Amino acid sequence: MLPPYVSRELVAERLPLIFPEGTPNRAYCTRDLAASTVFAMLYIGAIEHTDIRLGPVHVYRMTDLQALNSSDEERLSYRSNLRKRSFEVPGKRWYADNTREPIRDETLREGLVAIGAVIEDKNVPTTSGKPRYALKSDLATLFDPELQDEKLEAAILKWQDEHLNKGALARVSLMRMGAVGQEGVLVHFPNGETRPLSHGPSSQISRAVVEVFAKQFLEKPAVLWLSESSNKVAMQDLRMASAIGLDIEAERNLPDLILVDLGPEHPLIVFIEVVATDGAVTARRREALFELTDKGGFKRSQVAFVTAYSDRESVGFKKTVTGLAWGTFAWFMSEPDKVFVLRDGVSRLSSLNQLLAH
Incomplete structure (x- = not known):
């Protein structure tokens, strides 16, 4: 038949x-x-x-x-x-x-x-x-x-x-969530505060970073900085940043998000670039952001860099993956419990067997 x-x-x-x-x-x-x-x-x-x-x-x-x-x-x-x-x-x-x-x-x-x-x-x-x-x-x-x-x-x-x-x-x-509704994106911060962002794919990724990534990969997360294309100073917590020795200047070319993990003995600063179409953490961008933490007296081992995408199938990832800096991470909101590691080979872990064990 x-x-x-x-x-x-x-x-x-x-x-x-x-x-x-x-x-x-x-x-x-x-x-x-x-x-x-x-x-x-x-x-x-x-x-x-x-x-x-x-x-x-x-x-x-x-x-x-x-x-x-x-x-x-x-x-x-x-x-x-x-x-x-x-x-x-x-x-x-x-x-x-x-x-x-x-x-x-x-x-x-x-x-x-x-x-x-x-x-x-x-x-x-x-x-x-x-x-x-x-x-x-x-x-x-x-x-x-x-x-x-x-x-x-x-x-x-x-x-x-x-x-x-x-x-x-x-x-x-x-x-589907990112494709419907034009009323904006409401982000819930770790301290209970909420902030509205303008509608768009970058705002959807930013919300996922704050609400999902931070809870998944940081012990005691806090948001130091959140910017968006329509308002580069949408959120600042200068007192918290100053308390840990980080000098945030609004006019500087800062990343889309700065998180801090207050759980470890020494705070971990996490710079995050949100990519809907462009703007990943490249080697040049990584070095420019290190200048900020170097000035604040942070060891480079206390600093992490993450590029956040919607999905591995996204245009933004395919366009920028070849430029991602070694020694950084990539995270996808469609696979929230996983992180993509670009190991730079500096550590003593060199064999595949050692890498698998860690």
């Missing part, structure tokens, strides 16, 4: 709804090549719990004329005869033969298979050229043209809840 016929346009329209912002490797799951691949699976009936499987050839040899042939007879003929040399597909191919690699490696293995939308038949030997991919059956139902409006939305949300892993769901939720 073949699933209901759907157009590639309908598939392309629904993929971004099924895999929203925040989905790992979302581009591989929602681009035109992904729509073509999912369409081809539905077209030939390569669905989980059947013995029909798709290979990249089913995608790159498809044409507009063939795709419009919606009868079961035409679909079965394409499925059964495509691999025969004598079989001619009417019209111009969607893709060249060399597209098999991005279909297999990016769209399928790194995208749809990795996210749990497509299964790969492990009974097919790795070296075999036989088709091996099939669309998960419960995902296939989301492309039923009869499913519309509220029912479609409910079905998509149910699928996401059941099939996206915990990390993916967290990313999606955070992205």
